[in-house]
Amino acid sequence: MGVAKDVSKDIKAVLRDQISGKLLLPLQKIPSERELSELFSITRISVKSALDSLEVEGLIYREDRRGWFVSPPRIKYNPLSRCHFHQMIRDQQRTAKTQLLGVKSMMAPSIIATLLALSELTPIHVIERLRYIDGRAVLFVENCLISHCFPDILSEDLAQSLTILYATKYGFKTNRSNFEFIPTAAPEHVAQALNIRTGQQVLKICRVNYNQHNDIIDCEFEYWRTDAVMISINN
């Protein structure tokens, strides 16, 4: 770290103070980069780098071309609890919403086929959904279901919990799951939905679900805004 001047130390400290002192509230907009650069007499690039680093800390987040905002507290996500999304959010006194983005039916591409232990050319449904916490889009989810296990599922309301739908309509209970958590870059379709830049850091979670007969029934790719979540495991 440059000990000498560090132009951005000032602005970082001020914003941190304002946020921890509740002068800037969660979801509230931060003054524009140009305003900040005038206020602190530094270039926009320096402002940007200061904001970037507060973003890494998880204190603020950006909406592509809309501005910078203060991050709400992280949601605690326990992947071993069988709790579904809306329940989990409600338990933490927050509000959840799920929006169906679209459904595609296709032959399983090789990555998916491997994950699901299928021979290739097996038909699958891909359900894309966007999830909100307190009105903010924080999670893009892609579910890949083996079509023949879920006849007629496309006529159902797919904005509800799939776990519950699996249980009520098909008698499948998710018995166990395999998870992988990888901090990586957002692919384009994900970035678009979450309103971030392609290539920005997200937390990717790949998950393969097994039913009570120990058959693989689906896999899921979750992409979380990094500042929105922490993984919490109690065992």
Next chain:
Amino acid sequence: MGVAKDVSKDIKAVLRDQISGKLLLPLQKIPSERELSELFSITRISVKSALDSLEVEGLIYREDRRGWFVSPPRIKYNPLSRCHFHQMIRDQQRTAKTQLLGVKSMMAPSIIATLLALSELTPIHVIERLRYIDGRAVLFVENCLISHCFPDILSEDLAQSLTILYATKYGFKTNRSNFEFIPTAAPEHVAQALNIRTGQQVLKICRVNYNQHNDIIDCEFEYWRTDAVMISINN
């Protein structure tokens, strides 16, 4: 995303190709930012932003003021397996090393006291270690032990597995643990050890360990280089 020119698309694609095509090997140095800026006829700032974004993907990493390097494959880390670090790395055909950075004895600060369910002013030992995979420093670990549970531990070799030391010297087995995984910014002392910039993204793991009598025995803070690891859970 800028559809128009996107000066950095070229360089990103080229580097990605060279890495996936094994022309650039893991741990190998990438040409300097100035060289790249000349090669691709773009400014150093543009080079930097392209490298930043490959870093987010986990393809490359930086050593502060030393340069950019190609990331080796991620280690799979299963926090539920009782496997210790060296074992885990060996199982994945990689080589591990642990270096003791220092030990401090102090009164538990309030954050630690809360985690360990202690009244304040309880003495603890803080053991700081740095862990290497294939010669690269990827993990900074801080263990906070309740002193009176571990008499005389400071006279032991603390570069070995603490889990094993707990078992052999004190008869403690780690029975269960609570984990939290948080992508966040590296604090200064961590950044220094890992040879990254203060404020750069790391994966922080907080862990509280219980022994066979269900007593809390220690807590641990791990800071991983983001590109070095993925969390993998099978249950």
Next chain:
DNA sequence: GAGTGGTCTAGACCACGTC
């Protein structure tokens, strides 16, 4: 001492969101 990345200035134009 030469080379590296880290940081900074002082501008510019573009794509997109919002009104």
Next chain:
DNA sequence: ACGTGGTCTAGACCACTCG
């Protein structure tokens, strides 16, 4: 139409690493 962030140029000096 205007304001936002996204990207870019063309330099500069500094702090640090390495041989």
